[in-house]
Amino acid sequence: MPTDRTTVRRRAHRGRYDRATVHAVLDEALVCHLAVADEHGPVVLPTGFVRLGDELVVHGSSANRLLQLAAEGRPVCVAVTLLDGLVLARSAFAHSMNYRSVVAFGRGRVLEGDEKAEALAAFVEKMVPGRTAVARPPTAQELAATLVVALPLDEASAKVRTGPPTDKEEDLALDVWAGVIPLEVVRGRPVSAEAGA
Amino acid sequence: MPTDRTTVRRRAHRGRYDRATVHAVLDEALVCHLAVADEHGPVVLPTGFVRLGDELVVHGSSANRLLQLAAEGRPVCVAVTLLDGLVLARSAFAHSMNYRSVVAFGRGRVLEGDEKAEALAAFVEKMVPGRTAVARPPTAQELAATLVVALPLDEASAKVRTGPPTDKEEDLALDVWAGVIPLEVVRGRPVSAEAGA
Numbered sequence: 196m197p198t199d200r201t202t203v204r205r206r207a208h209r210g211r212y213d214r215a216t217v218h219a220v221l222d223e224a225l226v227c228h229l230a231v232a233d234e235h236g237p238v239v240l241p242t243g244f245v246r247l248g249d250e251l252v253v254h255g256s257s258a259n260r261l262l263q264l265a266a267e268g269r270p271v272c273v274a275v276t277l278l279d280g281l282v283l284a285r286s287a288f289a290h291s292m293n294y295r296s297v298v299a300f301g302r303g304r305v306l307e308g309d310e311k312a313e314a315l316a317a318f319v320e321k322m323v324p325g326r327t328a329v330a331r332p333p334t335a336q337e338l339a340a341t342l343v344v345a346l347p348l349d350e351a352s353a354k355v356r357t358g359p360p361t362d363k364e365e366d367l368a369l370d371v372w373a374g375v376i377p378l379e380v381v382r383g384r385p386v387s388a389e390a391g392a
Numbered sequence: 393m394p395t396d397r398t399t400v401r402r403r404a405h406r407g408r409y410d411r412a413t414v415h416a417v418l419d420e421a422l423v424c425h426l427a428v429a430d431e432h433g434p435v436v437l438p439t440g441f442v443r444l445g446d447e448l449v450v451h452g453s454s455a456n457r458l459l460q461l462a463a464e465g466r467p468v469c470v471a472v473t474l475l476d477g478l479v480l481a482r483s484a485f486a487h488s489m490n491y492r493s494v495v496a497f498g499r500g501r502v503l504e505g506d507e508k509a510e511a512l513a514a515f516v517e518k519m520v521p522g523r524t525a526v527a528r529p530p531t532a533q534e535l536a537a538t539l540v541v542a543l544p545l546d547e548a549s550a551k552v553r554t555g556p557p558t559d560k561e562e563d564l565a566l567d568v569w570a571g572v573i574p575l576e577v578v579r580g581r582p583v584s585a586e587a588g589a
Contacts, residue, residue, distance in 0.1 A: 200432065205456050225478075225489070225575075228425035228471055230436035235397065236467025237434040239427035241493050259402050270433025274425055278577075281422075281519050286528040288538075290516050292422070296438050319487050322478050329568050331483040341485075359585035371526050374584040378422075380475075383574030388556035 200300050201352035211353040214249070220297045220353055221246040221275055225322070229253060230272045231264040238264075244275075245318045250345040251275075251299060252306065252314045257342045265303040265344045273346055274298045278378050284360035285371040291356065293375060299351035303344040311343045397497050398549035408550040411446070417494045417550055418443040418472055422519070426450060427469045428461040435461075441472075442515045447542040448472075448496060449503065449511045454539045462500040462541045470543055471495045475575050481557035482568040488553065490572060496548035500541040508540045 197203075203210030211217070221244075230239040240261050244253045251273060255262045265271050280293035306314050315338070316327045333341075360373050394400075400407030408414070418441075427436040437458050441450045448470060452459045462468050477490035503511050512535070513524045530538075557570050 200435075205453055226473055226475055226491075228427075228436055228438075228473070230425075230427040230434035230469070232429045232434045236497070237427035237429045237436070237469045238397075238495075238497075239425055239434070239436050239469045239471045240495060241425075241471055241473040241491070243489060256402055272427070272434045272436045274436045274438055276423055276425070276438040278423055281579075283520060283523065283582075284527065286530070286534075287512065287516050287524060288528075288530045288534040290519060290523075290527070292440060294423075294438070298435075298437060300433070300435075315484065319484050322487060323480060323573070326480065326487075327484060330481065330487070331485075331563055331566055331568065333483070333485045337483075337485040359583075366528060369528055371528065372584065374582050376520070376582050377580035379578055379580055381576055381578050382478075383576055385480075385571050385573045386556075387569065387571040 209354045216353045220295045224275045227273050227275045245321045249348045252345045254343040262342045266305045268302045281376040282360045285362045285366040285369040285373045289362050293356050295355045297353045301347040303346050306343040406551045413550045417492045421472045424470050424472045442518045446545045449542045451540040459539045463502045465499045478573040479557045482559045482563040482566040482570045486559050490553050492552045494550045498544040500543050503540040
């Protein structure tokens with residue numbers, strides 16, 4: 196159920212509240228933008244993440260101040276955005292973008308022990324499936340140097356725009372090309388690290 | 393000059409404070425993540441933007457609550473992130489991503505009149521150069537329905553990771569493929585809107 200904060204108000208018809216849509220966006224995206232407020236105001240930083248069940252899990256150095264604030268249980272907001280296309284309309288005003296985004300509100304909890312190790316492994320698996328079977332696993336020291344924070348997704352919503360531009364009726368006859376330029380993130384040819392580097 | 397808040401602390405060697413680097417990231421990216429705090433805590437949302445001089449300009453409906461909060465002059469933080477690659481190390485711990493990001497702190501000012509119209513035109517030009525020469529220009533009513541807020545970039549910094557993984561010395565001999573999988577945003581073949589649609 197959408198809460199007051201997760202109800203999409205602008206372009207309300209683009210709001211999606213089902214878990215399948217929210218999870219699909221989170222499972223495709225590699226980076227989230229995590230916002231926490233400190234004494235000066237909001238701070239937002241990009242960071243990698245993985246979804247596990249109905250939580251969004253971020254991690255970083257134990258000395259990472261933003262993560263420490265999230266670990267303390269302060270209110271956080273996290274946004275995840277996939278950009279799918281540039282929407283060129285006949286009018287400048289109707290130009291837009293196609294996108295799929297998720298915004299979640301909540302308070303973090305720190306993961307420890309097996310949960311922590313499993314979350315870090317899931318993060319590597321998300322980058323390249325099968326990778327944890329070949330990479331050297333983390334040592335106790337490396338685990339201790341890492342802070343892992345899980346954010347609940349019970350107050351999350353998605354917003355999705357797809358399809359062609361929506362020009363006003365009176366603009367449809369204008370002699371202006373209109374349509375969508377699709378955007379896609381592609382993985383290039385892997386570049387090997389030099390031996391010993 | 394970096395301020396206390398813009399000094400990159402984690403992986404400090406990745407910090408960049410020159411305007412050329414900051415501007416290059418902003419001019420390539422299409423979406424920013426804008427954070428403002430309300431009475432419940434921080435809110436962060438994705439939105440398109442354009443850099444004009446030493447300001448980052450966002451816009452949206454005049455009824456957009458996040459923009460209204462930014463327009464009121466509350467402290468805002470904005471992050472812009474370009475993801476350049478997945479960094480696969482020999483150890484799970486050293487896995488990383490190559491990226492270029494910018495974070496800026498400040499308070500917005502509302503653009504009006506010519507400044508407002510020029511910013512909206514620049515936004516469309518950023519999507520597709522030359523587009524404002526063909527698209528129908530905004531009407532007075534459309535301009536009135538749009539809120540345009542400029543954020544200063546004097547308290548902005550960039551953070552950049554490039555290159556191969558940085559495994560520990562003792563991991564270099566491990567028989568594990570290591571390197572970078574480049575990520576790139578590509579524009580696909582344009583899809584024309586149906587005539588009259």
